[in-house]
Amino acid sequence: MDRRLVITADDLGVDPDTNATIVELMRDGVVSATTLIPVAPAAADAVHRLRAAGLGAPRLHVALSSGREWAEQGWHPIASNVPSLTEPDGTLPVDAAVAEHRATVPDVTRELHAQLGWMRDRNVLPPALDSHSGTLYGIHGRSLAGTAVDFCAAHGLDFRLPRRLGTVLGLAVRGLRAAHRGAVRRADELGVRIPELLLSSWLPGGLIPCYGLLRAEVIAQLACLPRGTSELIVHPAPRRSVARMRPGDGRKRVWELRLLRDPAFHRALRREGITIVPAW
Structure with a gap:
């Protein structure tokens, strides 16, 4: 089966620290796409960082x-x-x-x-x-x-x-x-x-008691990925960016950042034979 996946870091533009984190993930090839919110307070900062990094x-x-x-x-x-x-x-x-x-x-x-x-x-x-x-x-x-x-x-x-x-x-x-x-x-x-299908960690942050459950939720969805191009949506953010959020929501974003660099997540992608692509 030809199964492809776009890994997208959402919410570029919300604050400079999140911008820096997402640009680093893009530059390192850990995520294959990102999204920008023009009305967000750090949207112009995001454009500057993307250009400086030579990203699309x-x-x-x-x-x-x-x-x-x-x-x-x-x-x-x-x-x-x-x-x-x-x-x-x-x-x-x-x-x-x-x-x-x-x-x-x-x-x-x-x-x-x-x-x-x-x-x-x-x-x-x-x-x-x-x-x-x-x-x-x-x-x-x-x-x-x-x-x-x-x-x-x-x-x-x-x-x-x-x-x-x-x-x-x-x-x-x-x-x-x-x-x-x-x-x-x-x-x-x-x-x-x-896209064919959307994947994410769908549980609200307050209902996710530990990082292992979030990782298991996402990896389980990889096994059911259909043929064609689907998308995994994540909202990665560093700890310093989530202080103003409700504890569960902020913790979830930090854990999604951790997931993207987790060897177990990348082993699951290879085990399932999923190809990472930049677009649907």
């Missing part, structure tokens, strides 16, 4: 909600006049479910254009698009995946939309399977490339 462009990690842990004042949209996306103070809502349900399609489209434009204005040309906190996928009960697929087709981008939901994501988007199937069909019709 990250994917666009579209954010329609604020990162609670990193921005005490909230994140702001790049587009102007997108009232359905913002709180009264002009920031993106912290609650991703609020962002997903309140957003209008015209405002989402304007913000997609603005975040993509922010990257292109800096000569950073992302090959693909995906969604911070899952607001485009319907995880919180309303799918915007069709809108994202059309946007990607218009701008020559691939889209992180799994062709197969898998057990965990299938539970997360219960009731939205028809919307998911429709978005997958639309992607195929428009030539938007999508």
